[in-house]
Amino acid sequence: MHFDEILCVIGGFGKFQKLLYVWICAPQIFLAFHMFVSIFTGAVPPHLCRPTWSSADAPSSSNYNLSLLSFSDGWTQLSCSTFLNHSSLGDGLSAGSCQGGWEYSQETFQNTIVTEWDLVCDNAKLNNMGSSIYMSGLLVGAVLYGHLADKYGRRIIILVNLAIQAVFGVGAAFAPNFYVYTALRFVLGTSISGVIMNAFVLGTEWTGPKQRMLAGIITDYAFGCGYILLAGMAYLIRDWRKLQLAISAPGFLFIFYVWVLPKSARWLMASDRKEEAWELIQRAAQMNGNPLSKDLEMQQVYKVEEKTEVKKKHSFIDLVRTPKMRRHSLIVFYLWFANVLVYYGLSLNISDFEMNIYLTQLIFGLVEMPARTITLFTLNRSRKISQLAFLAVGGTACLLTVFIPNELSVIKTGLAMVGKFGITASLSIIYVYSAEVFPTVIRQNGIGIGSMCARTGGVLAPMLYLLKGISPRAPMLLCGLCPLLGSVLTLLLPETANTPLPDTIEDVEGPNLSEEDGGVNPVVDSQTSLKKMESCSIQADR
Incomplete structure (x- = not known):
């Protein structure tokens, strides 16, 4: 509460904070590049098995067209099989494995990791596994750098991860084989997670x-801009190594962040480094045009509260110890998982919609802007209904694509866009909603485990399309059912819009909760906290 009161005096979103968000948003563009570049670097162009026949058996035309699977002289070629002669086999057509390698169309892509390392047919699963390993890096980074940021501060972790991102991103452009490339991308994934998470927390x-919701959406806009710009870069740079280098090398320019990126004064105060925190607060106040007196330092920063109660220590076990808290936690964890699974399931597999891949990527990026904007108007009315409605829209649209024939690719892609719209809006909401569902004493634990569930969804997203081996409709069927289930489960969550945040587990469970079940004496007066926040808002308006 003390730091929020200070922010109300110096300005909650003045010139200092606006400049800070410039520094925070700039890397978000490059994070989007790295998150979605595999759409193009790992694309599978049309390919056919290279012929290995002898000169006597060769078909009359050696200049065959990759878009054709048959020739007028009776020869047939399959993408994973060698040439076979119909006349010699009659009706009993059988195909041998491809021994001579593959010929790839260069109509759309000059070169990808698939064409360079032949990640097709028997090796096709390696491409999906590579994407999942990258997403595993995001999971490891969320766990590792979340802990390190709490220990060493947000700023240093952001700087370290920006450096890792540049070095390993450029290194991936020079990878000698697929396995080295995948290892480099894994480390790159850990750094992406470290920057995204700690930049958001720092801001x-x-x-x-009053401004936190709007500020959080600003970073989403920057990420969306990167999503859109990637389509143009990939269109201009058709070689995967050059594209990887183009999105990574500019990362070295962020070296100047060493001098301009501020530390978190809130973290410094919590770490008992109050003099350093006060210097930052004074600098922010000066920049915002609200210089502070020394009295505020003595009254707010160095103030020592007398505490008569003994605080109960909490852990992640408290998330599932009591009935309501258990229900809320499990539902929120599932919503994190489902949102990210479907978001990346749609985003990373746009080639499945059989339209121009660059145009589809551009439209998918443009869809993010209105999806994030609309949440600004719905969230303050109702967190619960907003979450429920957007999950229902996204899930229903994805489910309808299952019933659209492949010939109607425009309609199918249009429905996928609507699905992407709903899921993107839902993903923006879950950040705010989950922070308000968990009480203060276990909020950080709840957000941390929710983030892990989200990254698990990200790991599984590239593997969704391996389900095509079971049924071509299976991936989109799953993308439809998961959000719809989440929409129903949201009905069991509380409404948190325009209500005071819960501080203790007892605030969630009610006054009948015993101390053995995790209840504590209500030493924190929520009404007093609410009045302080209202006073803060009045000061900010003035």
């Missing part, structure tokens, strides 16, 4: 309560 910790 939030410097922003006043």
